[in-house]
Amino acid sequence: RDAQVDDARLVLRVIGEAKLSGGSALNYAGVVKINRDSHGYAAGVAIKDGETGETREIQAGAVINATGSWAEKLHPSPDPGLHLRPLRGSHLVFPGWAFPFPDAATFFHPRDRRPVFIIPWEGAVIYGTTDIDHKTDLSEEPVISDEEISYLMEGLDTFFPSLEISIKDAFSFYAGVRPVLSRKHLAPSKESREHVVWIDKGLVTVTGGKLTTFMKLAGDAMKAVMPFLPQANTLKKESLFRPVSHDIADERISxxxxxxxxxxxxxxxxxxxxxxxxxxxxxxxxxxxxxxxxxxxxxxxxxxxxxxxxxxxxxxxxxxxxxxxxxxxxxxxxxxxxxxxxxxxxxxxxxxxxxxxxxxxxxxxxx
Ligand SMILES: Cc1cc2nc3c(=O)[nH]c(=O)nc-3n(C[C@H](O)[C@H](O)[C@H](O)COP(=O)(O)OP(=O)(O)OC[C@H]3O[C@@H](n4cnc5c(N)ncnc54)[C@H](O)[C@@H]3O)c2cc1C
The missing domain is CATH 1.10.8 (Helicase, Ruva Protein; domain 3)
Structure with a gap:
């Protein structure tokens, strides 16, 4: 069985659990530097508010760098043959009526035989994705290109001509950048989605992987960081989300x-x-x-x-x-x-x- 998630809500639930355990979270705060002590060990970070430009130093016994495609900006790859290759994926979002079937559908795109998906999501339908090198500056918001639109629409025209779906029917598009590690510069969809953990004196970088493997990535990062945190308890394998008490019976809702x-x-x-x-x-x-x-x-x-x-x-x-x-x-x-x-x-x-x-x-x- 496959699964479905709202990735933003998943991140927010994880942050919520961390806060319930005593953690803090900051948004609009970019790490601009890893600070190190006199022995070269990571001792915290310098952060900069993305809007006000205000900077602050935060001290820490160790630093985990989980910044996806941006990870090498803070921690260059220790393996000269292996680097992050940002691959853009774009989706089109259509109203539910555009695809009059209740379930997800998939087909191999006629141009390159890649699987693409039409998936009911949050009341609308998402269709995608593309998989191409993202050559734009990573500090800018990724956007879909004309070429990606024509690729996606070609798939629909080939497999669902009777639906007569036009780009004008789409509500929106969204584009994201996958953190993919590349050694041989294969065709984008042939690149491995494995993750790596790099360790450099208290700086632990975890990148690559997929949403479906995020617990494994997090566990590997925690194992790597523990030796730098002698005061921390041993790692316990517990459920990430604490159980919620389902004690509300509200007649107003289904x-x-x-x-x-x-x-x-x-x-x-x-x-x-x-x-x-x-x-x-x-x-x-x-x-x-x-x-x-x-x-x-x-x-x-x-x-x-x-x-x-x-x-x-x-x-x-x-x-x-x-x-x-x-x-x-x-x-x-x-x-x-x-x-x-x-x-x-x-x-x-x-x-x-x-x-x-x-x-x-x-x-x-x-x-
Ligand atoms: C189009 C598309 C479709 C996908 N489909 C699937 C799928 O079906 N199944 C699946 O399992 N996975 C899928 N993935 C992959 C999945 O989204 C990624 O594996 C996942 O987002 C990686 O999470 P991450 O936290 O490592 O990196 P990201 O999600 O990239 O998060 C990194 C964060 O770090 C922030 N950041 C960067 N630099 C700094 C800094 N200096 N200081 C502070 N913050 C910083 C960035 O703003 C970003 O918010 C898809 C990805 C894309 C793009």
Missing amino acids: PEILRRLYGHYGEGAKEILNNAGAEDLTFIPGTNTVWAELRYVAEHEATRHLEDLMMRRVRIGLITQNGGKEHIGRIKKLCAPVLPWDEEKWDSEIKNYLDKWRRSNSVHPFF
């Missing part, structure tokens, strides 16, 4: 919504339900997202910008028309009580979000 809320928010599901009126326990039209989720993520998940909320806490920006523009009024009403934004700030957040969405996620420039 068991499916309850399951979604527990899966996406853990114990936070209770707060979502306690604070929500019945009208906010309904789906945002065309999606599996419940209105009340917005208020919870705005309050608890380090939301600095509207873009955080729309794209990376929930996925409304990807799975609705025009980046969810028509829903922003109601979202503002729901979230304004828990966000410290005045009217002027809301106006600039809405403008900046929609401008960024047009540049990074809209398919309109492609027709």
Whole structure:
């Protein structure tokens, strides 16, 4: 059996568990330097706020560098023949009606025989992916190219001509960069998805791999870092997510919504339900997202910008028309009580979000 996940929610649940165990998390904070002690051992990091430019030093007994395709910027590969090769993958997101079948579908792309997938996701349908060298500067947001659009549409035209799906039907696209380790520069899809752990005096770098192997990557990184943390307890193999107590029977919602809320928010599901009126326990039209989720993520998940909320806490920006523009009024009403934004700030957040969405996620420039 295969599995499905919202990758942003997976990361946020892991961060949530770390915080419950006493950890701290910072966003918009880039590590610019690994600090070392007089013996050359990693002793912390220098971080820079991506917006204010403010810098800070953080001390630590060891540092784990889990920065994906960017990992070699902080820790060059110790193996001269093996380097990160950023490979871009892009998806198109369509409304559910575009593919009138309930399950996922897959076919081999006629051009190169790579498997591509059409998958119902969060109420919409994602279709992809591509697998090509990402040659753009890694500090810029990755975007889909004309060539990738024509590749993806060619697959649909070949296998589903009767559906007459056009790029104009797509809600959005999104592109990501895979951290793939390459030795021989094979065709992108032939490169191994194995991960590596590099150790350099208290700096442990873990990169490569896949989402499906993230627990293995994390375990290997922890094993590698333990010798540098003599005060730490021995590693115990425990369940990553602490069990949530399913003791809410809420007649206002179906068991499916309850399951979604527990899966996406853990114990936070209770707060979502306690604070929500019945009208906010309904789906945002065309999606599996419940209105009340917005208020919870705005309050608890380090939301600095509207873009955080729309794209990376929930996925409304990807799975609705025009980046969810028509829903922003109601979202503002729901979230304004828990966000410290005045009217002027809301106006600039809405403008900046929609401008960024047009540049990074809209398919309109492609027709
Ligand atoms: C299109 C696509 C489809 C995929 N499909 C699948 C799939 O079906 N199944 C599967 O298992 N895997 C899939 N993957 C792979 C999976 O997404 C990656 O393996 C996974 O994201 C790697 O996680 P990571 O945390 O190591 O790196 P990333 O997810 O790349 O995260 C690294 C993070 O580090 C941050 N960062 C970079 N530099 C710094 C710095 N100096 N300081 C602080 N932070 C920094 C970056 O902003 C980023 O947020 C897919 C990937 C793509 C792109």
